[in-house]
Amino acid sequence: MFASNNLRSPLGRARGLGSAKEGLHHWWGQRLTAIALVPLTLWFVAGIIHLAMGGEPYEAFMGWIANPCNATLMILFLGVSFHHAQLGMQVVYEDYIGGHAWRTGMIIATKFAAYGFAALGIVSTLICCFGG
């Protein structure tokens, strides 16, 4: 992009141009979801332990997910986890995939898949609450 005979350093060229405008948003989103996932993960583990501890599996699950608190937390857990996951996967691609087209394609595919599966999980949770 820049002439190779330019003697200015990359830092010298970049200085004063401002940020790329997207770094902080990604960074902040990843940290915010990480903080939210600490209590959500502990709730999720407690729920799985509760379900493993007994009862007829299907009835136990439907009774548990029918509780408004559990349903709300499950929906939050799905949304926040998938958001956190696709932000993290994006960084992995950016670090390890060299080709621009491949990298961009993988990032787009992962984001689409993450929100698709999040929606599927949320709709499934709602069906379990209201559909039965």
Add this chain to the structure above:
Amino acid sequence: MANAAKPTSRPLSPHLQVYRLPLAAVLSISHRITGVGLSLGLLLLTWWLCSAAYGPDAYDQAMVYIASPLGLLILLGFSVALFFHLCNGIRHLFWDAGRNFEISQTKRGNIYVILGTIVLTAAAWLLALA
């Protein structure tokens, strides 16, 4: 000039294949690896919720897969990855806040993360199977 071709025992520059990673670096790359694994695990969580939405037969079938040896092995791996990523992630949040950058604190953190992962995983499985 004759010396140039002689094999040397000079120190090699650090490289993944000749460099023994310090524990903090092993935990660092493990954070990424478990993160990728947990992303795939989220797909299994969705599949499990979906099976419940499809009804008792689909849910019971899903539970048969989960209770199989392979299913339990995946669940064990998922739980270890989850607790490790949780513990190490909390450490990352401290680092993001500009704390615990000293080497002594990092070494202590390594131990906390490993112990936390073991204790939480053991506690969860003991409670679940009790």
